[in-house]
Amino acid sequence: xxxxxxxxxxxxxxxxxxxxxxxxxxxxxxxxxxxxxxxxxxxxxxxxxxxxxxxxxxxxxxxxxxxxxxxxxxxxxxxxxxxxxxxxxxxxxxxxxxxxxxxxxxxxxxxxxxxxxxxxxxxxxxxxxxxxxxxxxxxxxxxxxxxxxxxxxxxxxxxxxxxxxxxxxxxxxxxxxxxxxxxxxxxxxxxxxxxxxxxxxxxxxxxxxxxxxxxxxxxxxxxxxxxxxxxxx
Numbered sequence: 001x002x003x004x005x006x007x008x009x010x011x012x013x014x015x016x017x018x019x020x021x022x023x024x025x026x027x028x029x030x031x032x033x034x035x036x037x038x039x040x041x042x043x044x045x046x047x048x049x050x051x052x053x054x055x056x057x058x059x060x061x062x063x064x065x066x067x068x069x070x071x072x073x074x075x076x077x078x079x080x081x082x083x084x085x086x087x088x089x090x091x092x093x094x095x096x097x098x099x100x101x102x103x104x105x106x107x108x109x110x111x112x113x114x115x116x117x118x119x120x121x122x123x124x125x126x127x128x129x130x131x132x133x134x135x136x137x138x139x140x141x142x143x144x145x146x147x148x149x150x151x152x153x154x155x156x157x158x159x160x161x162x163x164x165x166x167x168x169x170x171x172x173x174x175x176x177x178x179x180x181x182x183x184x185x186x187x188x189x190x191x192x193x194x195x196x197x198x199x200x201x202x203x204x205x206x207x208x209x210x211x212x213x214x215x216x217x218x219x220x221x222x223x224x225x226x227x228x229x230x231x232x233x
Contacts, residue, residue, distance in 0.1 A: 002223040005216065013212050017205055024201035031194035038186055045179070049130050056098035064179060065131050069106040070095040074165050077109065078153045079144075081188075083181025087111050089152075094167045097176065101167045104131070104176040130179040136172050 049064040070093045077089040088110040094101035136156055143155040148164050158172040177183075216222035 004221040020205035024198045027198035031191040035191040100171040102171045132179045
């Protein structure tokens with residue numbers, strides 16, 4: 001085989017190929033992580049709910065609980081989706097759970113299409129009586145900017161939310177969410193979609209290598225078999 005790569009083209013091709021392969025591996029790992037999260041959530045759905053007193057005795061952890069949502073007091077509005085896929089604002093309020101205030105989602109304000117005079121949302125489904133203790137969510141990679149003055153939040157900024165609610169002792173390890181189905185972040189992009197993304201990135205990597213090789217073959221810089229000088233010998 002005879003191969004004389006173009007230096008500049010190769011300097012561009014190597015990191016590009018590494019990036020495409022990394023993206024494929026990353027999406028494959030995301031598919032595995034998402035499948036594990038769905039399996040874990042399904043197990044928690046099948047588990048019996050516990051009363052708050054029993055949970056506080058055993059120690060607060062990720063589990064189902066039976067409780068009444070809080071009422072009154074300051075609240076924040078966090079943009080998100082219900083398990084049904086409806087977008088809107090999740091209304092959170094701090095409630096005293098096991099001796100410390102914890103954010104509990106007490107309501108959901110579905111978005112009105114078209115603003116004033118637009119299409120009103122359908123009546124919301126009955127509010128569930130079961131809740132789940134979930135980890136405090138991190139900031140998404142593409143999260144919008146929070147607007148505390150308008151009480152419009154797009155990610156859980158712990159210091160800012162603590163200040164907005166006037167709860168310096170807020171427990172930022174957990175949030176308590178209504179158990180109305182699989183969380184929206186598991187529904188929006190299922191594992192199968194991540195597998196498809198992974199196949200796409202790996203396919204692009206293979207296509208890139210083929211194009212790179214064909215380009216050098218057309219330029220006479222890549223030949224398979226013995227060179228002419230070797231063949232004459």
